Amino acid sequence: DAMVIQNPRYQVTQFGKPVTLSCSQTLNHNVMYWYQQKSSQAPKLLFHYYDKDFNNEADTPDNFQSRRPNTSFCFLDIRSPGLGDAAMYLCATTLGGGSGANVLTFGAGSRLTVL
Amino acid sequence: QKEVEQDPGPLSVPEGAIVSLNCTYSNSAFQYFMWYRQYSRKGPELLMYTYSSGNKEDGRFTAQVDKSSKYISLFIRDSQPSDSATYLCAIPPNSGNTPLVFGKGTRLSVIA
Numbered sequence: 001d002a003m004v005i006q007n008p009r010y011q012v013t014q015f016g017k018p019v020t021l022s023c024s025q026t027l028n029h030n031v032m033y034w035y036q037q038k039s040s041q042a043p044k045l046l047f048h049y050y051d052k053d054f055n056n057e058a059d060t061p062d063n064f065q066s067r068r069p070n071t072s073f074c075f076l077d078i079r080s081p082g083l084g085d086a087a088m089y090l091c092a093t094t095l096g097g098g099s100g101a102n103v104l105t106f107g108a109g110s111r112l113t114v115l
Numbered sequence: 116q117k118e119v120e121q122d123p124g125p126l127s128v129p130e131g132a133i134v135s136l137n138c139t140y141s142n143s144a145f146q147y148f149m150w151y152r153q154y155s156r157k158g159p160e161l162l163m164y165t166y167s168s169g170n171k172e173d174g175r176f177t178a179q180v181d182k183s184s185k186y187i188s189l190f191i192r193d194s195q196p197s198d199s200a201t202y203l204c205a206i207p208p209n210s211g212n213t214p215l216v217f218g219k220g221t222r223l224s225v226i227a
Contacts, residue, residue, distance in 0.1 A: 004158075033214060040123055042203065042217040043159070090158050102207040102215060103149070106158030 006107035021076040021110045023091030030096035032074045037088045086114045121218030130227050134191040138204035138218045148180050149205040150189045194225045
């Protein structure tokens with residue numbers, strides 16, 4: 001089945017040790033998003049790509065970077081994780097373009113623990 | 116005022132109850148309204164979406180939009196333990212690629 005796959009599902013890292021989370025999609029969607037979700041909070045958008053066009057939310061910390069080497073893959077790099085970065089990180093995709101509802105397909109998420 | 120407000124609960128109901136989940140929003144220009152369901156330790160999945168005002172029904176689920184009061188609701192009839200999840204309302208500020216604005220989500224537990 002076409003889907004959005006995130007790896008790893010669970011990541012434990014030490015304070016300050018860089019982490020990379022990956023997302024792949026077989027939907028051939030143009031738009032990919034990275035959200036951060038903390039307990040009992042709404043998903044918070046970090047970045048999104050429309051094709052290769054990168055869009056950084058104004059309040060996304062510089063500690064977070066993203067790469068999209070091709071249509072299928074997108075990476076989230078956390079350069080120096082702090083305790084406050086412990087969260088679920090969600091990747092989502094949508095076809096993009098045109099009018100109408102912007103329906104997102106989410107991956108299962110990567111849960112990051114920072115020790 | 117936040118763009119989308121949702122009571123985070125938690126909400127606990129007995130099996131078979133009718134559940135009402137609600138969100139309010141601030142921008143009268145919003146046209147599409149969505150509900151996502153998120154099971155524990157999983158990503159959100161789209162449950163339903165509606166365009167403009169009115170009702171939309173899908174099995175035991177009914178989505179309702181009242182644009183005059185900027186209020187959206189999700190009703191679950193004959194609730195089941197498998198409905199236990201967090202329900203997030205989501206609204207795209209404009210059509211096309213504009214990222215969704217999510218509510219905080221309401222955590223629902225249906226007790227057998």
